Amino acid sequence: MSTNSEKTNLGRNKKKTSVKPKVNSLSILSNEALFNQLNDAILIVDKNFSITSVNSKTEKIFGKKKSLLINKNVSRFLIVGGNSKNQDVTNILKKIFASGKKSKEFKFKDCKITLSKNKFQSVNCSMTAIKNDSGKTEYAAIVLSVKEEKGSDKNKSSDFNFEIPGFIYRCANDKNWTMKFITDGCTSITGYRPADLIENKKISYNNIIHPDYRKLVSDKWKKVLKEKEYFEFEYPIISRKKELKWVWERGKGIFSEEGKVLYLEGFITDITERKNTETMLLLKNIVFESAISANSIADIKGRITNLNAAFLNLWGYKSKSENH
Numbered sequence: 001m002s003t004n005s006e007k008t009n010l011g012r013n014k015k016k017t018s019v020k021p022k023v024n025s026l027s028i029l030s031n032e033a034l035f036n037q038l039n040d041a042i043l044i045v046d047k048n049f050s051i052t053s054v055n056s057k058t059e060k061i062f063g064k065k066k067s068l069l070i071n072k073n074v075s076r077f078l079i080v081g082g083n084s085k086n087q088d089v090t091n092i093l094k095k096i097f098a099s100g101k102k103s104k105e106f107k108f109k110d111c112k113i114t115l116s117k118n119k120f121q122s123v124n125c126s127m128t129a130i131k132n133d134s135g136k137t138e139y140a141a142i143v144l145s146v147k148e149e150k151g152s153d154k155n156k157s158s159d160f161n162f163e164i165p166g167f168i169y170r171c172a173n174d175k176n177w178t179m180k181f182i183t184d185g186c187t188s189i190t191g192y193r194p195a196d197l198i199e200n201k202k203i204s205y206n207n208i209i210h211p212d213y214r215k216l217v218s219d220k221w222k223k224v225l226k227e228k229e230y231f232e233f234e235y236p237i238i239s240r241k242k243e244l245k246w247v248w249e250r251g252k253g254i255f256s257e258e259g260k261v262l263y264l265e266g267f268i269t270d271i272t273e274r275k276n277t278e279t280m281l282l283l284k285n286i287v288f289e290s291a292i293s294a295n296s297i298a299d300i301k302g303r304i305t306n307l308n309a310a311f312l313n314l315w316g317y318k319s320k321s322e323n324h
Contacts, residue, residue: 040183041123041144042168044130045074047097049090052139061123061146063115074142079112080125096129096140105129105195113144121146128194130170130181143183166269169205173225173253173261175218176204180263189247189270191240210236210244225253225261234271246275 041058043051051069059066062077069077073090080087092106111125123144130139167185172178179197187193196202209217213235224231231251236244251266 040185042183043069043074043142043144045093045140045142047138049073049075049093058144061121061144062113077114078125078142078144079114079120080108081110092127093140096127097137099129099137105193105198111144126184126194128181128183128198141181141183145184166267168265168267169251170263170265171205173221173264176200176206177264179205186268189239189245189268190237191243208237208239210238212236221264228253228255231264231266234275245270245272247271 041061042055043058044053046052050071051074052071054066054069056066058069062069074093075089078089080089080092096106106127108125111123112120113123115121123146126143128141128143129137130141131137167183167189168181169179169183169186170181172180178200179194180199182194182197184194186197190197190208192203192208197205206214217233217235220233221231229252231249234246234248236246239245247268248271249266249268251264253261254263254265256262
């Protein structure tokens with residue numbers, strides 16, 4: 001027979017193993033090395049409209065430390081809509097949380113954030129649902145981007161202009177990389193809006209990846225998930241306009257206490273310009289190497305008596321055999 005203490009211990013152990021891990025928003029937001037590079041402020045809000053997570057860009061735009069934003073009601077800091085059509089941000093968030101498995105996305109161009117009592121900053125705003133494994137909305141992401149004032153040079157010297165264009169995501173570990181959350185930066189890179197990609201509404205992210213690289217991306221993820229390492233890879237995508245673009249992705253798996261992969265989270269940025277530069281340098285090197293291999297033979301008076309094909313091609317001439 002078991003003693004009372006043994007029963008108590010068994011009860012405690014049973015309770016411990018039955019607890020499901022709770023994924024409190026995007027854990028990748030804590031990776032400041034990545035998110036210092038984002039142009040946008042990102043706030044994660046729970047069903048009580050309290051701010052649960054922010055990236056470091058939020059601190060910079062608001063001019064407030066993270067500790068002054070966390071656990072505060074988002075309506076204290078955000079005014080949605082123009083001056084004559086202000087909306088309560090909580091009413092919009094209610095629609096997002098009530099959206100069920102459908103993906104709801106709201107965008108507003110005329111918004112303001114409260115910097116101090118009588119000081120405001122104009123921003124563009126988008127709000128998106130963050131769903132759990134069963135498709136229910138547990139959190140909402142608010143993405144804010146600073147609006148440049150017309151005729152103003154204020155932002156030209158700002159560090160916002162020197163940051164890498166990119167987007168963050170949370171996706172399922174499946175063959176489609178089904179997006180659960182994705183920021184607006186995906187539009188400028190892929191040509192698709194977040195709502196097009198979330199739950200594969202119009203296209204899956206896997207179908208954007210160049211066909212020759214889909215297996216490479218998949219194999220790389222399998223390897224890093226097995227080793228619980230970071231994923232880092234460069235690969236081409238095909239944009240909505242059928243343009244070939246190169247991206248760099250850094251991400252990681254989010255695991256349960258039992259070691260099951262819950263999500264993949266990461267950051268993707270456009271490196272097309274860098275890749276094009278590398279290609280041009282490679283071509284220049286090839287030309288340079290060809291120039292080095294060009295040979296000529298001259299007699300003692302310095303008259304050229306023989307040339308190889310590389311030398312002729314270098315100077316734009318043709319051999320006698322090519323002229324016939």
